[in-house]
């Protein structure tokens with residue numbers, strides 16, 4: 001099966017890495033209204049992937065949202081990941097799944113979705129969790145929360161030196177998450193984050209999601225060239 005996947009392998013190079021946007025849905029949505037916001041966000045510029053993160057919703061709600069939104073993402077070359085549920089991800093043939101430390105363990109998730117799917121793992125602020133996930137074959141490790149957020153009661157705060165340390169020794173890409181906005185993203189880019197995961201910083205941006213994605217990409221371009 002052909003899957004959409006951004007380049008989840010970092011090559012060691014002297015060129016500065018251009019991080020890419022990793023969009024995360026709000027925890028609850030009205031599907032009709034969100035489809036409009038989603039299309040607008042995708043029109044704003046480069047996005048590597050989208051994670052459907054509908055917390056504590058029935059499987060049928062997640063199925064309906066996936067069936068509506070996944071083709072829209074894939075048509076734009078944006079990989080579609082499901083949060084939390086590798087079994088449902090396998091059933092819906094999403095491009096991948098994200099699992100946290102309290103979700104299905106990585107190896108079980110991998111067995112469910114197959115080798116060609118993307119599997120990312122939450123590693124909080126932990127070097128040990130990241131090394132374990134990368135060794136087991138995770139496509140990316142996610143660190144956070146870098147900033148205060150109201151989207152999730154995040155159990156840990158991560159600092160930029162973690163990104164610097166990780167990118168100096170690992171080839172598995174890292175995702176920075178938590179309270180990231182166009183105004184505070186620059187230190188994360190400068191510290192080597194491969195992907196910048198954003199929810200409210202896009203959906204609640206004062207000028208709307210399309211402008212938010214455009215502005216994130218503008219800041220990323222500025223930060224890697226300066």
Ligand SMILES: Cc1ncc(COP(=O)(O)OP(=O)(O)O)c(N)n1
Nearest residue numbers: 083098099100101122142175177197
């Ligand atoms: C890219 C990314 N990073 C971290 C998380 C958090 O996952 P988890 O710790 O399982 O918490 P929930 O998101 O499930 O509430 C994520 N979803 N995505």
Ligand SMILES: Cc1ncsc1CCOP(=O)(O)O
Nearest residue numbers: 145149151178179198199200
């Ligand atoms: C899912 C998740 N994991 C750690 S912080 C967070 C919330 C991300 O959303 P926002 O970008 O709105 O802070």
Ligand SMILES: [Mg+2]
Nearest residue numbers: 084099100103
């Ligand atoms: Mg989870």
